[in-house]
Amino acid sequence: MSEPIHRQLGMTDGEYDAVVGILEREPRPAELAMYSVMWSEHCSYKSSRAWLGRFPTEAPWVVVGPGENAGVVDLGDGWLAAFRIESHNHPSFVEPYQGAATGVGGILRDIFTMGARPIAVWDPIRFGSLDDPKNRYLFSGVVSGIAGYGNAVGVPTLGGEVEFDDVYAKNPLVNVMALGLLRREQLVLSAASGVGNIAVLLGAATGRDGIGGASILASASFDEASAEKRPSVQVGDPFEEKKLIEACLELYDRGLVVGIQDLGAAGISCATSESAANGGMGMDVDLDRVHVREADMTPGEILMSESQERMLAIVTPEDLDVVLALAAKWEIDASAIGTVTAGPQLKVMHRGELVAELPAASLSDDAPLYHRPVAVPEYIETAWATEVELDLRDVPNVLLQLLDDPAIGDASWIYEQYDHQLFLNTVIGPGHDGSLLRIKGTDKGLAVSTDGNGRRCYLEPRAGSARLVYEAALNVAVTGAKPLAMVDNLNFGNPEKPGVMWQFTESVEGMSEACEALGIPVVGGNVSFYNETDGVDIFPTPVVGLLGLADPMPQSPPRLDRAEDGMDLWLVGDDERDGDLAGSAVARVLGAPHVGRPASPDPAAARSAVETALALAHVAPVLHDVGRGGLAVAVAEICIRSGVGCDLMEREASSWFEESPHRLLVATAKEDGPPAASAKRIGTFTGTNIDFGTHGSVSVADAASTWRQAIPRRLH
Amino acid sequence: MKIQVEITRRPGLRDPEGATAARALRDLGFTSVSDVHFGRSIVVEVDGDDRDQALTDVEDMCRKLLANPVLEDFTVEVLD
Amino acid sequence: MKIQVEITRRPGLRDPEGATAARALRDLGFTSVSDVHFGRSIVVEVDGDDRDQALTDVEDMCRKLLANPVLEDFTVEVLD
Amino acid sequence: MRTAVVVFPGTNCERDVVYALGVLGARADLVWHRETDLSSFAGVILPGGFAHGDYLRTGAIARFSPVMDSVKAMADAGQPVLGICNGFQVLCEAGLLPGALVANRDLSFICRPVHLRVESTDSILTRSATVGDVLEIPLNSYEGNFVVPEADREALHTVLRYSDAQGGVDDDANPNGSFHNIAGVANRRGNVAGVMPHPERAVEDLLGSTDGRILLESYLASLAPIHV
């Protein structure tokens, strides 16, 4: 009764027939394994590829767009930045520490593969409610995994995001973004070229780690049976990665590599076929040369192993000895495992036997492409027809409930576990809007913000996704950085469901429109489908990672802790909108039904908010975008961080919590007057209370202790 | 009563710490070292004198907290 | 040959892992737990079959590298 | 008068130390751990990071690196030897400083600024400071919890302790459980010192604090032969 092997490997009958068509024969076992993983959703993007072309990807400053290991943009004066975002959702559910740790390791390899030194990481993460011990275990495990790997490998983690919602309980989202810096002449690409050049495998020994992991973990839905897949957990070794980073950077410095590729999903089979195909070449690979951890591995296991911390460098035969000596100096293993051929075949030998011979390019270029059916899901009609009803009259009390929310409360329990200062670049670290790094030896600064909001995107994927781009843009703009380029991580449910595909296509459309409105190219991304458990899909959760350039960087960039007694508080941006409670934090925290239709953002207002922020970042002591929890939370964040109260002007209770987009809070000295023509004064910093006039008041001390305890009190 | 718990990494999983220690030992001149495996050993002191109960309890502690079932195997025994 | 090394923290020196585990176990309902001590157990594989030589070597490895004399005590034994 | 900044595999703060010394106008060179000759250097710094992955025990493998014989020779000759964070751990493992550093009391990594009170100025780390000075310096470690056996306690030369902003030293001001709130120690002679927080992370206003300068300046001032 056993299923045919291709189906056990997650391949459809049609995909199998396509393989037979390419090879003009039945595939050998190792070949079938290679196609099954390379044609998995995770590696081939077969359900999403048709839509990703919608993203705007061009701008004069884009050096490398989507398709390579990381996007690369020009910062001027010979400096380039490489960045990328990845998900490690399913592995983190199976083993939170190692899942998150290997996620960090993987994204860093994408960066130094490009020739860049990785200089920072961000970690947007999502879990089920902290009321459940299992979720607490996953959350603290993921945070220690990111800390354990990131700190030891020596790359600081400068920020991220965290959300809690039971839709993520059995399917946490662990996304990691990394940024690297390089000089223009250091840029390297993956393409193998030059017949006779040698493929050198660098780094950790190949073991039986995560074999088939990519296809099994990333492409199949989770159910109780997933427990059986546990032995395929991969263990990360940050020490090996640190040595690998230094060795590779020295190889580039000395001009010793022709091309280089990291080993990720599908290990050696993916790295060899991709580098050969990208160079329009072929490759002969000898598996007996691979340094392995266990003696009796089968050729399929060696080819498919996902052991971490490995790279495949293409070098000339003349340089081979120097390359091996350099690897020895850094105390990493290296073996010459292949030779570049004119192609187009990838030929793999093991103990004198041919175990695979296939057109290198067919693994990627001939991968299936699906135009999956798209349909508006049923929940949308009811959700859109229903208004959000909330009693928000007790403003101080509602504010305290928001500050006690672990997604809004102080995140320092997370980020104090991360080294966020290494390299001495961190001008604004975690705990503010965007992070800001200086580039030493220049006047420039780089800013990054990561943003996601699954609840809003569920109710309105197009508007919700567009808003992420606008929010991220404002978060970097308040540091003085102009939005430059974006990466995205599209975390969605099962694409075989038309409703999920609708969420997906709407989301891509929304992000694309917003990127066009702000002139932001998308230079890379990642799609994670099949985030469902027992048939229930997660919220559509796109996460954007935006890079901005401050040139020059403000001398003294705005911070949340610089408000002082006597300063005025101003609001910039449209304050009279409706429909901004749908999908809001206050609706979630007060337990309202998850309904309503979030209003669409306004591209013109978004542009003007970004421009205002950019100008004010050079003069205002405090500049803060209004995000989760609306105005009340944004004001409280300033008061808590600055240790000063605020006398606020009268306004309608609900308007303290609505999450209308494109708004900024600015603090200025009294004598400075309005910071912008459209600014409206809404209060004055003074005393020890956040005073909402007739709505009541709350002391800064109470607000602060509630906010500080939001995460810790749930863990201990 | 003292119960000794021995926790070892599941076979086949990578042990970077062991590999690093093996390399260091060979560098120090212990060239006969072929491999090193790292484990943890934990002594749990419990009140009471029902040995079987204590063993069952400690096994339960291992499953719930002390060992990571995804990565590790464990054994327990009563120390005299 | 496999040699088992057991490394324990010297009495009187703080053991934060053990203290935290004891607290966590009691929180989990294992109220009979009075104390927990964390140690390390290391298996060293060495070539050759002179047991005495192997034991002497591994003791030497412990003194030099595997254990910290300021903090730790160790025992070694040959595994079958 | 150059400083050697030792790089073990896994060290990661080496460039930061060189940069910070540069901000103070001093020159430092990176030295790979397999070097054996430090005779051209007036002092040596073992920077922070994760030498050998911190596997086995933090600092344990690093102390056998070829460079360590020269480090010991410099220590014996009275030249300044400074260990920061992981470097402090290595000096303890090497027996150049007493005690050891174990996991933080709460078993989590701590990255945040802490206050330190200067306890003694008889060291290369504190000679330019004044007893009672309170400095704000970033801490960044998992194994920063200083322990010392009974027998070594009497002879301990404490130079810095964790305190509150006013210089009060108590349990609340102890971030990691260190014995006696100890954040930095020196040998008797004062020429070998170890400090857990990172002075090199506090030399520029742009990054939040310049309180680390006085510690690095003390080190630099010690580069001339010291007289005890």
Ligand SMILES: Nc1ncnc2c1ncn2[C@@H]1O[C@H](COP(=O)(O)OP(=O)(O)O)[C@@H](O)[C@H]1O
């Ligand atoms: N998982 C995390 N890792 C590191 N820092 C985090 C994490 N979650 C939140 N933070 C930090 O806490 C601060 C507040 O986060 P958030 O409320 O998401 O900011 P915003 O609403 O401005 O986007 C940010 O500076 C962020 O970097």
Ligand SMILES: [Mg+2]
């Ligand atoms: Mg913000």
